[in-house]
């Protein structure tokens with residue numbers, strides 16, 4: 138087949154609204170975590186069958202496929218499971234300030250939460266490192282109440 | 290269960306895979322690969338019993354592209370299904386064609402896959418995977434693009450992949466420089482492949498001169514966005530005997546498996562390490578068993594891995610049993626992954642050098658088939674005889690894996 142790079146099709150501009158979604162919020166799941174954060178507490182939901190603790194908790198255990206609603210407190214300290222250092226925007230333009238974004242497993246939980254780690258040279262961060270949540274002075278009961286994480 | 294033998298009898302690519310095909314619309318571009326597949330197999334439209342068709346959902350913002358393209362893909366009066374399984378789409382589309390033929394329902398099925406990324410917004414398509422969850426997290430106070438740690442995720446798939454890359458490096462003992470080295474090898478392979486998108490001989494220093502997006506991943510570790518299409522003709526053994534010269538590639542094993550989403554599943558608690566990739570082990574074990582392969586690290590002559598990012602080729606070699614955990618970077622250092630090495634890996638340049646997403650996971654087995662048939666056009670032809678090859682697809686929320694084993698001989702029943 139011929140490939141003619143000089144031939145041009147006509148471009149048509151359009152926009153596409155993708156902003157309307159429904160997501161069930163029934164007082165469990167993320168809301169348990171958010172409400173707990175007002176008291177500077179990490180709350181998850183434990184499966185009575187396999188013992189997994191989800192933070193935030195879904196309304197059912199994804200492994201056992203049973204409804205779960207047993208709220209448990211976890212530590213606000215945890216372990217860095219993986220991380221990256223944000224150094225550029227999506228176009229590849231370097232950022233002035235590098236930032237460590239980490240996946241953190243709170244002690245007592247089985248799931249990975251996300252946050253930023255400060256107070257350490259980004260190149261010194263290690264998988265397996267212990268970190269603790271640094272809370273806002275005045276918490277509001279939402280996922281923004283953890284301001285950052287710092288090494289323990 | 291004894292399955293009927295099924296072969297890939299021919300492959301058709303678009304003349305090029307590039308950033309923007311401005312000279313054709315979507316259906317016209319797809320039809321180029323269909324016409325080439327017919328030309329390469331000597332078949333006529335009447336020979337095709339059914340069509341499977343795959344591309345990414347939402348990437349071009351189009352519904353029902355398979356029906357819009359009905360005449361261009363020879364689907365009129367024939368069964369036609371569209372398949373969309375994320376990054377694995379191309380191989381799922383080929384596997385569906387295999388199911389049709391292996392079941393005995395049809396003899397000759399055409400599997401068509403494509404993407405025309407220039408006519409859509411890939412970031413919108415990717416965001417559409419997690420948008421409802423992300424919006425709920427925002428409602429609950431998480432700053433998507435600020436200091437909440439999510440901006441790597443918000444920045445697209447490279448950010449998400451960087452967590453996987455870091456975990457892989459940690460557990461495998463490979464250095465970040467091994468990612469540079471794998472990237473340079475594959476880009477240099479791509480330079481030899483006329484159907485690759487980024488075709489420039491590339492050194493480790495060239496890769497290291499590119500900026501980091503999110504440590505440990507650089508701009509030079511990431512795939513391009515491409516326009517292109519690939520068609521495979523899938524045929525029963527009976528038709529291979531009757532209608533071809535016998536030079537085909539046999540699909541001797543296949544498998545697929547999913548785990549829970551192992552990235553960006555924060556609203557319901559992410560359980561799985563994005564570098565664990567247990568589905569790769571499950572799917573490949575199934576495919577090897579079917580293909581009668583007992584030790585993939587010894588029996589395979591080549592590998593084509595799905596690698597949107599350069600660290601993944603190394604990771605998949607381990608997950609698919611082509612070597613032990615933590616050994617892929619040693620094979621790389623020893624030259625075993627080179628085109629003339631023991632287990633040439635992504636001789637084509639991989640997804641990392643050419644990514645028309647819907648077609649990317651079909652190009653992997655297609656490249657294996659062309660190597661087996663000795664029909665590679667270009668300098669990336671592997672110098673040794675290829676008897677057994679493994680190909681792989683990956684995608685979803687870092688969780689879905691497809692595997693296909695190809696061989697120069699059919700399975701004996």
Ligand SMILES: [Zn+2]
Nearest residue numbers: 184187198201
């Ligand atoms: Zn459970």
